[in-house]
Amino acid sequence: MGYSGARGGQEAIAAAERLVRDGRDGGATPRLGVDQVIERLRLGVDRVMGEGGLWAPDLAARAIRQAEGDVQEAAQLLRAHRSTLPRLAYSEPVRAEELRVVRRISSAFRNPPGSQILGRTLDYVGRLLDLMPDEAADAPPAAAAPPHEGHPHAHTHTRDEEDRHPPRLLGVLRNMDMLVERRTAEDPEPYDITRVPARPGAPRSARLTAMARAETGALVHLWYAYTFDPLKHGHEIPGEVRHGWLPVRVAHPLTGNPVQVARVRATDVETLDDLDRPEEDRTRLDAGYGMCFGHNERKAIAMAGMDLLVHRDGGRTSLDQYVLVTLDGIESAGFLEHLKLPHYVDFRSTLDRKRAVRKASREAAAPDRAPAHAGGAS
Amino acid sequence: MTVLTELGGPDTAPGIFDELSKREVRRAALSAVAVPGYQVPFGSREMPVARGWGSGGLQVTLAVVGAGDRLKVIDQGEDAGVNAANLRRLVIGHVGCEEETDARAATVTQSRHRIPEEPMRADQVLVLQVPVPEPLRGLVLDMREQRRMHAEADYARMWVGLYEDIVRNGVITRSAGYPVLVEGRYVMSPSPIPRWDVPKLNGAAHLTLLGAGREKRIYAVPPHTRVEPLTFDDVPFEVERTEGARCRHCGNDDAYLVEVPAADGTALWVCSDTDHCGRFRAGDTEMQGGHQ
Numbered sequence: 001m002g003y004s005g006a007r008g009g010q011e012a013i014a015a016a017e018r019l020v021r022d023g024r025d026g027g028a029t030p031r032l033g034v035d036q037v038i039e040r041l042r043l044g045v046d047r048v049m050g051e052g053g054l055w056a057p058d059l060a061a062r063a064i065r066q067a068e069g070d071v072q073e074a075a076q077l078l079r080a081h082r083s084t085l086p087r088l089a090y091s092e093p094v095r096a097e098e099l100r101v102v103r104r105i106s107s108a109f110r111n112p113p114g115s116q117i118l119g120r121t122l123d124y125v126g127r128l129l130d131l132m133p134d135e136a137a138d139a140p141p142a143a144a145a146p147p148h149e150g151h152p153h154a155h156t157h158t159r160d161e162e163d164r165h166p167p168r169l170l171g172v173l174r175n176m177d178m179l180v181e182r183r184t185a186e187d188p189e190p191y192d193i194t195r196v197p198a199r200p201g202a203p204r205s206a207r208l209t210a211m212a213r214a215e216t217g218a219l220v221h222l223w224y225a226y227t228f229d230p231l232k233h234g235h236e237i238p239g240e241v242r243h244g245w246l247p248v249r250v251a252h253p254l255t256g257n258p259v260q261v262a263r264v265r266a267t268d269v270e271t272l273d274d275l276d277r278p279e280e281d282r283t284r285l286d287a288g289y290g291m292c293f294g295h296n297e298r299k300a301i302a303m304a305g306m307d308l309l310v311h312r313d314g315g316r317t318s319l320d321q322y323v324l325v326t327l328d329g330i331e332s333a334g335f336l337e338h339l340k341l342p343h344y345v346d347f348r349s350t351l352d353r354k355r356a357v358r359k360a361s362r363e364a365a366a367p368d369r370a371p372a373h374a375g376g377a378s
Numbered sequence: 379m380t381v382l383t384e385l386g387g388p389d390t391a392p393g394i395f396d397e398l399s400k401r402e403v404r405r406a407a408l409s410a411v412a413v414p415g416y417q418v419p420f421g422s423r424e425m426p427v428a429r430g431w432g433s434g435g436l437q438v439t440l441a442v443v444g445a446g447d448r449l450k451v452i453d454q455g456e457d458a459g460v461n462a463a464n465l466r467r468l469v470i471g472h473v474g475c476e477e478e479t480d481a482r483a484a485t486v487t488q489s490r491h492r493i494p495e496e497p498m499r500a501d502q503v504l505v506l507q508v509p510v511p512e513p514l515r516g517l518v519l520d521m522r523e524q525r526r527m528h529a530e531a532d533y534a535r536m537w538v539g540l541y542e543d544i545v546r547n548g549v550i551t552r553s554a555g556y557p558v559l560v561e562g563r564y565v566m567s568p569s570p571i572p573r574w575d576v577p578k579l580n581g582a583a584h585l586t587l588l589g590a591g592r593e594k595r596i597y598a599v600p601p602h603t604r605v606e607p608l609t610f611d612d613v614p615f616e617v618e619r620t621e622g623a624r625c626r627h628c629g630n631d632d633a634y635l636v637e638v639p640a641a642d643g644t645a646l647w648v649c650s651d652t653d654h655c656g657r658f659r660a661g662d663t664e665m666q667g668g669h670q
Contacts, residue, residue: 009456009463079424086396195402195421197594200521321521331592334429338509341431341461345454345491345650346554348636349572352618353551360548 024068037061046265046294047071051329052078053194053213055248055264055293072215076330087195092249092258099268100164101244108239108272114166117159119243169239170270170287180275180284182311200321207310207323211303212292215329222322223302226309236273236288236305243267243295267296271304277312286311394472395440399423403441403596407587410598415560416528417511422594432465432490433591435507439469439488442503442587447475450484455492455634455650462490479653491554493575495633495654496663498584500601506569508590511597513557513567533565540608549616550609559606560599568605574617574634579605623647628659 025031038045038061048060052075060078067073103119106112118124130137173179191198191206193213198206211219227235246266249258269290275281288311290303306323313319326332399421406420425433443449451466453459457479465488470477478484481494488505498504514524517535527533536557543550555570558579568576569588579586579599586599599605607615624631626638626646633654635647649655657663 009458009460010467013460013464076424076428080394080426083395083399083423083425086398192421194423197419197422199419199525318520321519325521330424331429334431334433334592335509336430337428338430341490342454342459343491343570344636345572345634346570348650349553349574349618351637352620353549353553355620356549356616357547357551364548 032065034058034061034065037064043295044069044071047216047296048074048078050293050296050299051075051213051215052082054078054082055262072329072333076333079330089250092251094246094249096268097165097168099242099244099246099266101166101242103243104166105241106169106239107237107241108169112166112169112240113172115163117163164244168270173239173272173285173287178285180281180286182286198324200318200324202324204307204311207320208289208291208303208307210324210327211290211306214299214303214327215332216296216299218327218329218332219299219302219306222327223305223309226319227305229309233276234274236271236308238301238304239270239272239287241267241269241297241301243297265294267292267294267300269297269300269304271301271308273308280312394426394468395423395437400441403437406596407438407441407598410587410596411585411600414600414603415564415566415597417595417597419594420596422591425591426468427465429592430509431461432488432507434589434593434596435488435490435505435591436465436468436589437591438587438589438596439486439505440472442505443469443473443475443486445474447473447485448478448483449475450478450481450487451489452487452492452494453490454636455494456652458652480657481653491570491572492634492650493571493578495651497578498582500583502584504584504586506571506586506588508567508569508588508593508595511567511588511590511593511595513565528564531563536565536608540610544613550613557608559608561604565608566597572618572634573607573615576605576607576615577617581605620647625649625655628655630655630658633658
């Protein structure tokens with residue numbers, strides 16, 4: 001009887017595991033090193049840490065290797081690993097100004113205070129498949145000449161610390177009195193969605209946390225689907241897209257003073273939208289916020305856009321609920337994959353009802369032969 | 379001064395679940411027992427199985443079993459299925475309890491989609507895996523409205539839905555996971571057990587805990603609780619039964635049977651509860667057949 005034969009479930013899963021291990025860890029090429037995955041598959045590692053909700057490049061790289069490159073499966077491995085660790089402390093809040101940028105762009109101003117820093121980005125690397133033979137690519141690269149060498153305006157300086165901490169654009173816009181006030185005192189402590197399930201009506205911090213852990217593709221899809229709302233004209237403009245390092249501090253168990261224990265890389269986005277609905281403040285803009293672990297601009301921009309969309313929806317639709325309960329990749333994939341489990345018992349029950357409906361309609365067609373308790377409409 | 383590691387609780391076997399999380403699950407389970415049929419939200423943890431593969435049942439089982447327990451794990455009534463085998467080895471590897479297939483000897487039974495045929499006793503606990511705990515989901519999408527309906531016991535739409543079903547189809551077409559009213563108060567989804575198993579919950583001697591991991595809810599049917607399938611006075615509740623069907627292995631016609639179709643459209647039937655089937659064949663069961 002299919003895959004749940006008489007005995008041997010245990011043997012079958014052991015054999016399946018062996019096939020996975022042999023295929024993944026055997027083969028003709030050298031085993032993939034964790035450091036290689038971290039260095040060469042950086043964006044995959046970042047995505048897994050973001051969706052897994054755990055900053056741990058080493059563990060994320062292991063997860064990617066174990067999952068044979070399936071980033072969603074790798075994120076599930078990180079999540080399950082989280083469950084084995086006790087929650088010892090909460091870190092202290094960090095202000096967004098503390099982000100030490102390695103990249104910072106604004107789509108809103110040509111010259112925002114603090115300047116634009118293009119940084120490491122694939123945006124302007126030609127989207128052409130590199131067909132250089134591996135032997136040529138493996139040759140040690142020639143030392144790159146500094147840009148514009150010998151030119152009177154040679155760019156030889158490195159950026160100083162001040163450049164790494166540009167003023168946030170939100171502050172600039174507030175000084176210009178161009179922003180509606182979204183900050184409230186109603187949501188002082190971040191809502192911990194991993195300890196208290198978030199339901200519609202949960203505060204904004206719950207939504208932001210849910211989106212920070214969301215599956216990138218799901219978030220982009222939802223943003224894309226809702227961004228063409230007939231009530232909405234145009235799209236938002238990211239005031240700032242930043243990628244950089246944030247300190248992690250916890251209260252010292254003895255002194256109570258905050259001490260930095262780690263730092264994490266994050267992508268942080270403030271996005272601006274015109275308020276163009278009749279009931280909205282037509283003299284100002286509104287801002288949405290997005291942030292996630294690692295370098296994942298697609299996700300952070302979609303998240304900032306969704307933050308705005310949900311706020312402007314104001315409970316008119318179920319958008320709030322969609323954001324809270326449908327974006328988690330581990331949950332949606334898990335439910336989908338459970339369809340592969342046996343459903344013999346409920347399938348039989350469904351067939352039973354199909355036959356019952358037929359019997360009822362036959363009896364209704366021949367009422368004089370129907371027993372007293374046909375349970376049917378007469 | 380508390381040292382951080384002390385806050386982490388006693389050392390446990392590595393993997394799966396830390397001790398503080400187990401305590402949280404136990405607190406939720408106790409709340410669930412105190413309010414039969416009410417879905418208690420809890421901080422469901424990710425388990426080393428996909429969400430939807432029994433992560434809720436697994437958390438509940440891990441929170442209630444100890445090293446001295448005898449654990450039975452079944453999926454579709456079978457001990458030997460791959461999913462049951464996988465969950466069993468996870469729990470046993472973590473807790474070190476004994477593996478059991480005899481429903482009478484098990485102290486804790488985790489199950490997906492079935493309640494064992496053998497009536498359970500007061501010293502046994504049944505843990506059911508739940509994919510979708512909300513019985514109102516098919517009626518209203520909005521979770522706020524679902525909560526309001528439960529809070530006010532406003533189940534009018536549920537009744538109207540069942541009535542419309544009869545008007546359109548002549549019968550109630552709800553198949554597995556038939557909605558029940560628990561102790562006259564909460565409408566509850568009993569998990570996708572067949573209707574055949576629903577009467578076993580009514581006034582049962584044992585405790586049933588239902589865990590929905592992905593949905594982050596735990597609920598319970600404590601011993602000796604009224605569990606009534608929703609139906610009308612003049613429309614009797616119908617369990618799955620096929621005229622003339624009996625198990626090809628044990629010959630029993632008073633157990634939940636699943637179909638084994640042949641290519642020509644005919645079908646044979648076999649028991650879904652493989653443990654009970656084997657003992658029925660050997661004459662090793664107390665069951666006289668209790669279903670109508």
